[in-house]
Amino acid sequence: MEYKVSFVNYKQQYRNLKEEMDKKIQKTLEEGNLILRGDVEEFEKNLAAFVGTKYAVGLNSGTDALILSLRAAGIKEGDEVITVSHTFMASIASIVHVGAKPVLIDVKEDFTIDVNEIEKAITARTKAVLPVHLNGRVCNMERIMEIAKAHNLIVIEDAAQALGAEFRGKKAGSFGLAGCFSFYPAKILGSYGDAGAVTTNDETVAEKVRLFRDHGQKTKTEIVCFGWTARLDNLQAACLNVKFKYLPEWIKRRREIASLYGKGLSGIPQIQSPYALSDSDHFDVFQNYVLRAEKRDGLFSFLKEKGVETLIKDPIPCHKHPNLNLSNFSLPFSEQLAKEVISLPMYPELTQEQIDYVINCIGEFYSK
């Protein structure tokens, strides 16, 4: 089905960058620069400078960024890590993959971790907090760092959805021991496949993640630990470097679209728009534009009929999947959100006409 407004539009972004991108891809292939070449290094420099950390290490996904950061931080079997259920499953899975136990708590109105719940969840086994900057909004990192300091906990930020987002002037991925980013195609900065990175100010963490991503090889002949294949592909890095210079412009456009959606939808009492939560502490980058909507499933079907593609990402909360052994957690607000949230199309290439159309269709649904 051809949508009037699709949920993502990879083709249009490629068309806009085609000349520059094709040239870069061709050059990279002609030079045979495929694994850990200069483009990866250049990307790491770009990312560290943008986020404001000393180091960035390119990886092949955001999930690897989380797993390898937790491992580099020494999180292991028997440890507990506090995070949220209202997130993409990778935040929780990464904790399980290092052998630790995820301890899930609720989020607040803006979908970020409820900082008032963190201390209640701390036990003698708690080693880390993993806040998730969901939808492009940074958690209250000042409070989280205070709690972490008071209880001697490590903080690993899941910044997969928050490249460029800030809390009180400081960027996502620069607060904790490590920040974990995803460059999945739909992300603010998206590759042409899978890609991720860790940012950190800690030299040891950077070094460990670098070793882990490449089989523990310090040099071609010296292996200092067991590792994985988790490198950022050089070709993806080359493409990401082309896109990097557009990042500020794309973020600006996302914020403009959020403002247009926010204003256009403000008169509809049946929905709550994230734009209404904008405040001076947060610089949101709107990776996703997620509404809380009455009659959410009806709205989804109506918009589909109208040619507007939306996404109901997690109708089952992460902790309610029966095979994952997480159902002991009771998180009323996260469970409520799973029934209410719906993501609207949000990408810089959206036209004014498309934005107006989405707003009008939502208005039409609730005026029926």
Ligand SMILES: Cc1ncc(COP(=O)(O)O)c(C=O)c1O
């Ligand atoms: C919050 C969050 N954490 C982690 C990830 C995992 O990233 P990746 O898909 O690159 O492994 C994602 C990806 O969508 C995400 O949104």
